[in-house]
Amino acid sequence: MEKMSRVTTALGGSVLTGRTMHCHLDAPANAISVCRDAAQVVVAGRSIFKIYAIEEEQFVEKLNLRVGRKPSLNLSCADVVWHQMDENLLATAATNGVVVTWNLGRPSRNKQDQLFTEHKRTVNKVCFHPTEAHVLLSGSQDGFMKCFDLRRKDSVSTFSGQSESVRDVQFSIRDYFTFASTFENGNVQLWDIRRPDRCERMFTAHNGPVFCCDWHPEDRGWLATGGRDKMVKVWDMTTHRAKEMHCVQTIASVARVKWRPECRHHLATCSMMVDHNIYVWDVRRPFVPAAMFEEHRDVTTGIAWRHPHDPSFLLSGSKDSSLCQHLFRDASQPVERANPEGLCYGLFGDLAFAAKESLVAAESGRKPYTGDRRHPIFFKRKLDPAEPFAGLASSALSVFETEPGGGGMRWFVDTAERYALAGRPLAELCDHNAKVARELGRNQVAQTWTMLRIIYCSPGLVPTANLNHSVGKGGSCGLPLMNSFNLKDMAPGLGSETRLDRSKGDARSDTVLLDSSATLITNEDNEETEGSDVPADYLLGDVEGEEDELYLLDPEHAHPEDPECVLPQEAFPLRHEIVDTPPGPEHLQDKADSPHVSGSEADVASLAPVDSSFSLLSVSHALYDSRLPPDFFGVLVRDMLHFYAEQGDVQMAVSVLIVLGERVRKDIDEQTQEHWYTSYIDLLQRFRLWNVSNEVVKLSTSRAVSCLNQASTTLHVNCSHCKRPMSSRGWVCDRCHRCASMCAVCHHVVKGLFVWCQGCSHGGHLQHIMKWLEGSSHCPAGCGHLCEYS
């Protein structure tokens, strides 16, 4: 263990100190027993029988009771017990059936006192009477129990369990005359030592052998039994019928069980196979041990609490030839490792959270966590014995749903279902999607769509609006880049400085809206727009004085004026002087903090009344598409998409990507696009939005994504003539060399929707077959098959 602690316990004058330690024995131990002074321990095994003194730092060998040249079988111990009243008296059970008593007070080297050779087979257990100095009980493999009076040379009485073998015998602490015995057949018997003829009581405690039992030191009617069925059961023997009070499930057969002193509900167990650990259980918590000692490398054969009133020292002997002192403080506590809470994020943003019920009640009195390994919370509270423990160890499972409009994912589903991604002009798509977003209360997203519409299709620029990927393959659309904008400035209701007075601009005739279809451009316009000072002045200088007017902005007013101020695209290349224009005025940059808005590129502000509820301003206009880098907006849009993706809204990124198609695709590297697509498709599939997912797959331009649709669908086609599988991919069956996809009704080759009967392989145009089936259910090819279509 990483932490070795030292414990000092004062117990009525005698002081117990020590640490977790172990010492090597010469041979495997079978049993151990502690002297009542808590300072000595005896270890017995097939070839070991020694007494060790338990010192503060180590075990010290004190006495070897295995004396004599020729080791007798009498010394091969299956069990050992130290008398709890007489420090000099020990008893051992030998594998040859002999019960031996030892008197440490004998002056000679050989301490052997008495020899009882009455059992026929191995004696499994010996037990001294807790209060009577001379009474010894033994239980043997031969099925008999014998009671010895140490003042006599043979047994006082013999008890027959009427069963194969006795595994354990224990005198009751409560009743002077009672002892319990456990049997290989799963039975437990209660005897009165005065009545050897028959047992007082018998019940079946376990399925399979009962290896051990132990009377509770305080609640003296309680008997704990452990069996091969991996269970420890606690019985209340005070009632007329033994009542099972607790049942602890361990992971291996139970070889020894010992109640922990001073801890009413604790008991220690060890196993005789597979599992080498020693566990201390709280019987009320039957699933997780309260503590675990993992020192031994082989099966633990004997456990004993060092002192009957000290709960912190446990001694153990093992087949790995070692003797250990365990400190409870150093035990590993599996419950500490256990996670008492469950937490899971659901698909729709709901949270499932399971936690201990008791925590709520205990909450008020809890101290802040200090970093040390605390005792499990369950045991921390002082328990009222009457309080049902199960209630404390139970937990509540809560499912929190997100509030409407909260962090849930409903918006995702709604948005996915309602967005239009293709099939309409770009402007309409943007408008539609903006509307959808706005209706779902996602104003920023709505705003973005509106912006995109402005950027890529200002009023009148409709022809370029269908530049979707379907149209614009190959980047042939030399899309004029017209606007620079700043995301932040686009939010509605921002500072007045970016709101330009539309009418003012009209009056000056120099607000420019691009329109490829319009040809209304004058030289005045050109000059005015080229003059950097004048428009700049107009742009911003005027604004300051006329803020009131700004708010009068009204799309209705603006619209009729559009034709007057549109600037045809074609006119741009004429104006090459722009190169020499000094950079735009500083205040322009002040107001619009996008780094992309520099004077040389953005000279003229235009107001685009896109939506009646918003008055939007495009901060600047690009005048020369030939001079602007083609990805002028691409950078912004790309950043915008990245921003959304980073926010967890990959939906927006993909939707914009699809809607804008070729316009932005080149600005974003393939891998990122693909990543977005696959993430979005994955999300859609989690929400079971198969149709949307399919649409996205279809609309995606990434090859890796679009092949997703073909990945898991395989069609096996049979030729309609020879009815054998079509091996090649073409139209013609390579076996009968005829075209396979003929319509059975019109006898033409079917291109497009082909429907066929899976029974006879005949089919044809969907329309034709449907019509045919109205009149007849037989195959139109005349094969006589009763066709079935699903």
Next chain:
Amino acid sequence: MVSVINTVDTSHEDMIASRAVLPLQHDAQMDYYGTRLATCSSDRSVKIFDVRNGGQILIADLRGHEGPVWQVAWAHPMYGNILASCSYDRKVIIWREENGTWEKSHEHAGHDSSVNSVCWAPHDYGLILACGSSDGAISLLTYTGEGQWEVKKINNAHTIGCNAVSWAPAVVPGSLIDHPSGQKPNYIKRFASGGCDNLIKLWKEEEDGQWKEEQKLEAHSDWVRDVAWAPSIGLPTSTIASCSQDGRVFIWTCDDASSNTWSPKLLHKFNDVVWHVSWSITANILAVSGGDNKVTLWKESVDGQWVCISDVNKGQGSVSASVTEGQQNEQ
């Protein structure tokens, strides 16, 4: 004998929180579609609830473990309805639903101590389950067809024990474009594990199929209780959340996959053990549950700071998430 209270209280305590009283729960996991909830508990059972439409219907009670069940994990539905559970009894059981009944489909008993965590790999890799155990080892079970599972074991992955495992989302090195359709892309499989050695370790499958420790992330001062690799939505940045006995929650990010350097950012220091971290599916909200019996939701603001957007006390009810897609945070 202890009477186990497992009455499911379907009458909602209030409009928002619905509760069921069960033996001590150790884990609760929603399935891929968010329609079923699997819970596991000290009473050795695994329970599956139908939670559609806010209801809670017990649809299966899986018995088979011999000790407390620590964690459950749902496999991707493309492999059918499969649930893995791990237990104190040192076993991992894989359960499968066949014709409406749940049955044990495989039992893995390759660990020497309690198995604390199970996690399915992204579905792109096939059916692979990572299991972290108190014996310090991590084992990887790969389904090889016909009911056979191949086991690979990383011994001594974490001294004293491994508490959590979490897979990295499936990301392909280089563009998918290079791979003609049909050919299986060459995924690099990675997962993160957290253990009693206070470390988070990142593991990567080598070309020869062996697992190698790729990174060791050190920041916690006590047992790492949970690690959660964020779903990869959007940027190629990798993000891992970790929480520990020391009360701290760290967010680890790796911006550049090639250099593979991870930088930690302290999300918050709680006053008690933090047991769990869980990402929302869009990876923008992190739920954190701690010993103080609270669930808090965290979101990264534009300036890169993590802010608590809600505070849930289990007893009180609502997750008052006040942020809709981050509008507020973005100004």
